[in-house]
Structure formats: structure tokens, C-alpha cells
Amino acid sequence: MKEHLLDIGDLTAAEITEILDTAAGFADVALRPIKKVPVLRGRTVCNLFYEDSTRTRISFELAAKRLSADVLNFSAKGSSVTKGESLKDTALTLQAMGVDAIVIRHSMSGAPKLLTGWVDARVLNAGDGWHQHPTQGLLDLFTAREHLGHLDGLRVAVVGDIAHSRVARSVVQGFATMGAQVTVVAPPTLLPPGIERWGCAVDLDIDAVLTKTDVLYLLRVQRERMHQQFFPSTREYARLWGVDRDRLNRLPEGAIVMHPGPMNRGVEVTADVADAPNSVITEQVTNGIAVRMSCLYLLLGGEA
Amino acid sequence: MSAITLTGARVVDPATGRDETANVVVDGGVVTEVGQGSAGLRLDVDGCVVAPGLVDLHVHLREPGSEDAETIASGTAAAALGGFTAVCPMANTAPVTDHAGVVEQVLRLAREAGHCDTYPVGAVTRGLRGEELAELGTMAALGVRCFSDDGLPVRSARVMRRALTYARTWDAIICNHAEEPTLTEDAEMNEGELSSVLGLAGWPREAEEVMVARDLILAHGLGARLHVPHVSTAGTVDLIRRAKVLGTRVTAEAAPHHFTLTDACVADYDAVYKVNPPLRTMADVDAVRGGLADGTIDAIATDHAPHAPEFKDQEWGQAPCGMLGLETALAVTLTELVRAADDAAGDLTLPQAVAALSTNPARSRDIAGHGGGIEPGAPANLVVFDPAQRWTVDATQLASRSRNSPFAGRELTGKVVHTLLRGRFTVRDGRLAG
Structure with a gap:
């Protein structure tokens, strides 16, 4: 697995297969009475959403929680130097707080890529502009x-x-x-x-x-x-x-x-x-949780 | 001011056609001799080129209004370090340079700084709104020869036609930012394969070409003078080439980034590469070089556009357009177009490059005393550069207040050694003179 998940075009067929196979394993978690596995215990995932997206944010939130990660939800409205705090300053703040992964949704293409230059955390692109999801x-x-x-x-x-x-x-x-x-x-x-x-x-x-x-x-x-x-x-x-x-x-x-x-x-x-x-x-929505669990796990916990 | 003799350099002066090794003697602010003689202080500049000081038709000095990005003092200092002795600051300041007061302010601040002459460009329309003509006459009375709403097009064909007509009073030039705005709403980068992969809104080449074609037709019909700024597409080069054959009174400029960089630079979303018009493709770069080589494009102009770092350290979509250019233009031209360093056949000869950076822009805007000739009695506005010296662009060391150079980190060949403004050093040994 790569360091970040920004663009599906960065993944080889073998890497995609690994993500899907891992997701198949996690799909069963949803069927258990206790829908949680301890693989990301002690890790912190921040959902940084610059664009309203209830379904994607909830899906990522559930995925991280089912992996036992601590989850922060950060909804930001503006992200420019003229209104609100810039993306860079927000990134540096999250960096200073020591989050392990940032899930970012942004209306502007390329924002997740920029984020990787400012933080050590793993970055997952939850949709950027017209670019990638x-x-x-x-x-x-x-x-x-x-x-x-x-x-x-x-x-x-x-x-x-x-x-x-x-x-x-x-x-x-x-x-x-x-x-x-x-x-x-x-x-x-x-x-x-x-x-x-x-x-x-x-x-x-x-x-x-x-x-x-x-x-x-x-x-x-x-x-x-x-x-x-x-x-x-x-x-x-x-x-x-x-x-x-x-x-x-x-x-x-x-x-x-x-x-x-x-x-x-x-x-x-x-x-x-x-x-x-x-x-x-509706199955796509259900499967979204397992696939996002797989991505978080492989980015954060895979080799831990 | 005592006499100075620059000895042993190659004197390249397109205005007189001179290209030979000679001494240049400067005294009392003017050139007194070009030949074998000498007087006063001798400066051995063997291996260097002495050329007329460079002239930039298109800069943004940001003062008044955005002094965090640049001031007239810092921008003209950057100009002098880049070998320029004259620059033409655009009118999109705050307040807009659409009346005599701002023109006077710019001229005064530049004079006080003393690094470089300025020839302010006045706005075509009040507030750059494209609706009512600005009082061109009050600005023309202060010597303004060119009017432009640069950054914004004069979108109305009617207003553009009126402006071209009215400017004939002074045989002044209208420079229209060539962008048909209905084709560039929300546009972010050159429209093409890469824009669609990167998910950025495309900026079609037609937006530029449609506007250039319109303006050429209007100017041709009126016999008025049109200047086309920052030519970025092959189609625009072609339109201007054909118009010149027809006798249209048109001049054109191209920016160093448009004859060296392509939209591939955008791949990592670094907004340093965001510029208007956008970086295009290699075919366009080649066409712009061809246009400079055959004279279709008269001048190299930087479109020096400083932005404070926090504005460029943003998402691509909300970062402003613009790049620094004054301190790198000569070296980029020498490295990329003349290629003196590796003896390869360049797109331009050294005299052609000097003409594009100095003689042609000065003539195209009726700027007297700049652009050569280097001959007895002429004002000593000169640049001395070492065409072989290699250096690496360090954005943190630029005189500009901003850092948004697309050439940061690049090794370039050709460095300014001295710049003289009316015989006085503005730059000496590569450093700003005190």
C-alpha cells in the first residue's frame, strides 16, 4: 500500500485486489453483535470536511470506529487566508496535535495532495473537486x-x-x-x-x-x-x-x-x-464501510 | 559623476546594429564613446556583454494597494537586479491607475527609489470595470502612452472600439488583456488532457484567440495601435503574424514562462504555476518561440506578478494567478532561447534576444532614451551581463517581496553584473547599488 490514498490511478491491480480482499474480511464485522475490531486502537483519525457530505463522512467515521480508532470530525467552512483559517494552517494544527490519518473532502481538486506536503499523517482523499474519489x-x-x-x-x-x-x-x-x-x-x-x-x-x-x-x-x-x-x-x-x-x-x-x-x-x-x-x-453504501475500513487499516495498521 | 569605461566587453546594440568588442565610455550620464578609448574609472568586463538596459512592458508593482506583495521600491529594485532600466507597471492597483493622481504617485515613488525608470500604464476604463472610458487625456498629459485594464479584458466590443478610436488623439496604444470572459468562467488551467485528469476547469485557448481576433479586426479597421500582452497560444501567434502581413498596427509580447513551461507543471497543484493566461502545451511553447524568432512577437515581457506567500500556499482553486519574472527574465531567455552555454543553435541569436528584451519594447511604446542605441550622446542606460555565468535561483534571496518564482531551484546561465541608469550604477557587481 502507498503512503497515502489520493488517486485510484496510483494503485496497481494487485494493490486494489489486496484492498478488496481485506475489505471482504472486514465486511463480516458488521454482522457481529459487537461491530468492532481492535486493530487501530490508540490511533487517531481526523475527518477534515470542507464540503458537506453526510454520507461519506459517516461512512468514514463508522469505518474508523469499527477499527477502534479515535475519531475527530472537523467541519470547516472557509479555508482561505481571507476567510477563516487557511488549509495550510489547519494542516499544521492537526500535525501539531499528532493525528495519524486525515480523511479530507474538499471542493477544490488537489487539496489532499497539498495536504501531504504539510503533514506527516496518512492522507485519504474522500473526494476532491472534480478530481478523484x-x-x-x-x-x-x-x-x-x-x-x-x-x-x-x-x-x-x-x-x-x-x-x-x-x-x-x-x-x-x-x-x-x-x-x-x-x-x-x-x-x-x-x-x-x-x-x-x-x-x-x-x-x-x-x-x-x-x-x-x-x-x-x-x-x-x-x-x-x-x-x-x-x-x-x-x-x-x-x-x-x-x-x-x-x-x-x-x-x-x-x-x-x-x-x-x-x-x-x-x-x-x-x-x-x-x-x-x-x-x-444500497449495497454500495453498505460496502463503503468495509472498503474504508480496509483502506484505513492498510494505510495505518497494515504493517504495524 | 566621474567617467567610467567598461572595457573588453561584447557590445550588442540592436538599435545601431553594433555587435563587436569595444570599450564603452560613460560620462555625465551619457555614453561619450564606443571604441578603443577610455576615460576615468576602468572596469574590466572582458567576457561580458554590454547591452542597452532592458525594458519590461508588463509588470505589476502592486503599489498602491498590495504593499505586502510588492512595493514600487522593491519591484524596481528587482527590475534593476534583472538588468532592467525601464518598466511599465500595470494599472490594476488599488486605487486603480485610472486617473492622473495615481500615475503621479507611481512616478514619484519610482523616482524616489531610483532603481529604474517607470512608464505607468493607465487604465482603459474607470475602475477596470469595462464600462466607461477612464480620462485617458489626463494620463496622456503625464506621458502615459499605453492603456490597459490588464488582468481584466475590455469585454465590450463597443467600448474597445471607442477606446482604440479615442486613443488616436495621442496615437496611444491600447493593450487588451486577451481573454473572452464567457469562455473562462471558473477556469483554472489550460484546457486539455491534463486538466481533465487533474479535475481542474479548463481554460480554452479559444478564449484568448477569439479576443485577439476581435481586437485585431477592430484595430485594423481604425488604423489604431493595439498591443497584445502575454501571448500564450500557437493560434494567437498565427493571428498576429497574419495581421502584421496585412499591415495592422499591432505589437505583441510573450512572457518567459510561456516560452519555457507547460501545463505539465500543474501536476502537483502547486499554485506557483497558476498564471493568467495559463501555461499551455509544448506545441504552444514552440510557437511562441517561433513568433519571437521571426519577429511576430516583438518583445519579451515578464508579467511580473508578485503575491504574498500565504496566497500562493493555498488550494489551486483559490490561489491567485501570477508569477515573478523580473529577476530571472534575462537568464531564462539566455538559457532557454539563446543557449549560449552549450553552443547549441538557439531559437534566437544574442542580438535578437537583446532586441526582444530592450530595443523592441522601447520602440513599441515610444520610450525614448531606452533600448539603445549605445552611441555618443545617448543616455547611459545599460546592462552588463556575463552570458556564461551559472547560478541557481533562490526564491528567498530575491529582491521582490514575494517568492512566487516558477524558476526557483533552477540553474540558469547568464547573470547581470552591472546595471546603469543614466550613467549611475543601480546594480554593481550583482548587488543593488546603495
């Missing part, structure tokens, strides 16, 4: 492997706002590293420049890929993008790229539907699809 990608790999038995050779379609999505970057890279064939599907306005170098295929037409898809991964499409003219209306988006019952029925037998949440029901996904038997969306 590696534990999301890892829990998605874990969930897909649980359901389909393997990742190599899987046909994965990632649909939605690729350009502005940290989840897309982690999911596409993670699946590609594990040998899956990834296709991204989006209106051209929501495709980032240079996407053809991401090691994935690109298709503008969701109907052309559905019948060849084992994992249909839908991304949240923010209404704000409509106001910025990336597409004319959520109605048109839903018609052209959203997944409804008809499109769901065109998936091959055994295919699964994933979504990182929170969903915009009626835009990228209809309610009946979100709640369909082959939707694994």
Missing part, C-alpha cells in the same frame, strides 16, 4: 466483484456528467486497471477533453451500449449544469441519456445498475430503476 471507486469495484464474481473482462458503461465528476474519474480508472472494458456515455458537452486517452471507449448513444453492458453505472447529473447550457433541460437529458424501465430491460441477464448517490430520480434514473432488483445502490 478513490474510496468510492474501490467500493464500486468491491460491489461489482461481489455480484459478478470477477472484474476482468467486465463490460462497464459509465453514463452521465463525466466532465465534472470525481466519481467518474475514479470509477473509469479503477475498472480499467482491473481489466474491465469501460465505455463512457454522455452528451459531448459533458465529456472532458482528452477522454480518449483515459483507456476507455466513448459513445454518445446509450442505446448502442446497453445490450453489451454488465455494469451500468449512472452518475448524478446536477440541475445546475442545465443552467450552464451543458444540455437544454433535464427532461431532454432524461429522454436521451436517462435510464428508465425500457432501457433497463435491454440490459443482458445478470447485469447490475450502480449509482454513487445521491440520486436525481427522474433525471439520470427513474424511481422504478433505482429500486429494481438488479439495482445494487
Whole structure:
């Protein structure tokens, strides 16, 4: 395992497999009457959240607590030198307090990387700007492997706002590293420049890929993008790229539907699809805890 | 002031075409002889180059308003150490240099510091708001020859056309920050493969090129003078090249960072590399070098933009744009474009580099007394540099109040030895003269 977890692209297939295998062991902890193992007793994990994210913060908090770590939650609003305390000064404060790991969520890409230059603690990226959300990608790999038995050779379609999505970057890279064939599907306005170098295929037409898809991964499409003219209306988006019952029925037998949440029901996904038997969306949330336990354990306790 | 003779140097003076080993005699603030004679104090500068003092068309001295980042005294000291004898501070101060009062203040503070002449750039519009013309005439009366809202574009084509027209009263120059703002909302770095991997909002090259194309068309139609600052894309070089063929009265500048660095520098999110316009790709770097080599781009200008360290030690997204340049521009040019040290064929000859750093910028802005020629009777505004001396940029040792040099830690070739402003040393033996 690397020193920090910043970018899923930094991980080899073997490292990802180790994280997923370790997570499988930790998944059982949730089924015990006492949901705690003592592996990180005496270690301190700080959740440093510069962006509201209840689900990711709670998931990390539960993960650290189930490993018996002490957990600090630090919600910061501003982080500039003109409003509030700068990220650097906050980092130096946490450094002075001797925390062992910092889980950081930030609206600006690269903030976790900067943090590694200012602290000795292990840094886990819990989502930075449009850049990366590696534990999301890892829990998605874990969930897909649980359901389909393997990742190599899987046909994965990632649909939605690729350009502005940290989840897309982690999911596409993670699946590609594990040998899956990834296709991204989006209106051209929501495709980032240079996407053809991401090691994935690109298709503008969701109907052309559905019948060849084992994992249909839908991304949240923010209404704000409509106001910025990336597409004319959520109605048109839903018609052209959203997944409804008809499109769901065109998936091959055994295919699964994933979504990182929170969903915009009626835009990228209809309610009946979100709640369909082959939707694994709530399992993704459950698996998030085990995968984050695995990451914390391997970063902090693995060789202790 | 007694006479000084600089002996044994290579005298490179693009204004007269001189490039030969000669003594330069300075007396009473002017050059009195270039040849074999000598008078007064003899300074052996064998192996060095004597050139006209450098002229920077584009600096931010931050005073008034942001004296924590730079002052006119510290910025002009940095300029002198970099071999400059004249700099043109931009108008985006606080208050904005949009009326005579601030112009007078800048001129007075620079005169008191005495390191370097300043030719303030006035704002095109009041408060840089892009709406109403600033009183160009009151500033022109103080000698202002160029107006710019630099940092912000004149977004309205109507206001830009009016400004170009009105400036003809003095045959003055409008320099428009070339950025179509609707294409750069929230933009953070060059748009391309890397911006999408790093998750940073892309800054498309078209934002620059669309604005340059608009301004060239407007200036051409009016016969007005346009200056294009900090050319960063291959497309802009091409647009200017074609406009010059058509006879448009356009001049252009490029910054050292745009002909040496690429967006690959952004990979670790170190905001020292955040600049407007952003670092582009190697193809753009090559095109800018080509533009300097064939004269499409007239001048090398630093866009020296100091920021206090705490502002650069931030998340990329909220750090301000800008880089230091005054103390490294000559050495970066010599190292990267002339490549005198390794005898490789450079993009520019040494005289071409001196022209881009001194003669062309002085002429393009009608700055008399700077940029050469080095001939009897001319003001002794000179730089003496050792083209072979290697040194490593130490950001903590710069005269600037700020540390945001993208070249920190780099070994460069070529060092300023002396700078003379009207015959007086502003820098002597590489140190600021007292």
C-alpha cells in the first residue's frame, strides 16, 4: 500500500485486489453483535470536511470506529487566508496535535495532495473537486466483484456528467486497471477533453451500449449544469441519456445498475430503476464501510 | 559623476546594429564613446556583454494597494537586479491607475527609489470595470502612452472600439488583456488532457484567440495601435503574424514562462504555476518561440506578478494567478532561447534576444532614451551581463517581496553584473547599488 490514498490511478491491480480482499474480511464485522475490531486502537483519525457530505463522512467515521480508532470530525467552512483559517494552517494544527490519518473532502481538486506536503499523517482523499474519489471507486469495484464474481473482462458503461465528476474519474480508472472494458456515455458537452486517452471507449448513444453492458453505472447529473447550457433541460437529458424501465430491460441477464448517490430520480434514473432488483445502490453504501475500513487499516495498521 | 569605461566587453546594440568588442565610455550620464578609448574609472568586463538596459512592458508593482506583495521600491529594485532600466507597471492597483493622481504617485515613488525608470500604464476604463472610458487625456498629459485594464479584458466590443478610436488623439496604444470572459468562467488551467485528469476547469485557448481576433479586426479597421500582452497560444501567434502581413498596427509580447513551461507543471497543484493566461502545451511553447524568432512577437515581457506567500500556499482553486519574472527574465531567455552555454543553435541569436528584451519594447511604446542605441550622446542606460555565468535561483534571496518564482531551484546561465541608469550604477557587481 502507498503512503497515502489520493488517486485510484496510483494503485496497481494487485494493490486494489489486496484492498478488496481485506475489505471482504472486514465486511463480516458488521454482522457481529459487537461491530468492532481492535486493530487501530490508540490511533487517531481526523475527518477534515470542507464540503458537506453526510454520507461519506459517516461512512468514514463508522469505518474508523469499527477499527477502534479515535475519531475527530472537523467541519470547516472557509479555508482561505481571507476567510477563516487557511488549509495550510489547519494542516499544521492537526500535525501539531499528532493525528495519524486525515480523511479530507474538499471542493477544490488537489487539496489532499497539498495536504501531504504539510503533514506527516496518512492522507485519504474522500473526494476532491472534480478530481478523484478513490474510496468510492474501490467500493464500486468491491460491489461489482461481489455480484459478478470477477472484474476482468467486465463490460462497464459509465453514463452521465463525466466532465465534472470525481466519481467518474475514479470509477473509469479503477475498472480499467482491473481489466474491465469501460465505455463512457454522455452528451459531448459533458465529456472532458482528452477522454480518449483515459483507456476507455466513448459513445454518445446509450442505446448502442446497453445490450453489451454488465455494469451500468449512472452518475448524478446536477440541475445546475442545465443552467450552464451543458444540455437544454433535464427532461431532454432524461429522454436521451436517462435510464428508465425500457432501457433497463435491454440490459443482458445478470447485469447490475450502480449509482454513487445521491440520486436525481427522474433525471439520470427513474424511481422504478433505482429500486429494481438488479439495482445494487444500497449495497454500495453498505460496502463503503468495509472498503474504508480496509483502506484505513492498510494505510495505518497494515504493517504495524 | 566621474567617467567610467567598461572595457573588453561584447557590445550588442540592436538599435545601431553594433555587435563587436569595444570599450564603452560613460560620462555625465551619457555614453561619450564606443571604441578603443577610455576615460576615468576602468572596469574590466572582458567576457561580458554590454547591452542597452532592458525594458519590461508588463509588470505589476502592486503599489498602491498590495504593499505586502510588492512595493514600487522593491519591484524596481528587482527590475534593476534583472538588468532592467525601464518598466511599465500595470494599472490594476488599488486605487486603480485610472486617473492622473495615481500615475503621479507611481512616478514619484519610482523616482524616489531610483532603481529604474517607470512608464505607468493607465487604465482603459474607470475602475477596470469595462464600462466607461477612464480620462485617458489626463494620463496622456503625464506621458502615459499605453492603456490597459490588464488582468481584466475590455469585454465590450463597443467600448474597445471607442477606446482604440479615442486613443488616436495621442496615437496611444491600447493593450487588451486577451481573454473572452464567457469562455473562462471558473477556469483554472489550460484546457486539455491534463486538466481533465487533474479535475481542474479548463481554460480554452479559444478564449484568448477569439479576443485577439476581435481586437485585431477592430484595430485594423481604425488604423489604431493595439498591443497584445502575454501571448500564450500557437493560434494567437498565427493571428498576429497574419495581421502584421496585412499591415495592422499591432505589437505583441510573450512572457518567459510561456516560452519555457507547460501545463505539465500543474501536476502537483502547486499554485506557483497558476498564471493568467495559463501555461499551455509544448506545441504552444514552440510557437511562441517561433513568433519571437521571426519577429511576430516583438518583445519579451515578464508579467511580473508578485503575491504574498500565504496566497500562493493555498488550494489551486483559490490561489491567485501570477508569477515573478523580473529577476530571472534575462537568464531564462539566455538559457532557454539563446543557449549560449552549450553552443547549441538557439531559437534566437544574442542580438535578437537583446532586441526582444530592450530595443523592441522601447520602440513599441515610444520610450525614448531606452533600448539603445549605445552611441555618443545617448543616455547611459545599460546592462552588463556575463552570458556564461551559472547560478541557481533562490526564491528567498530575491529582491521582490514575494517568492512566487516558477524558476526557483533552477540553474540558469547568464547573470547581470552591472546595471546603469543614466550613467549611475543601480546594480554593481550583482548587488543593488546603495
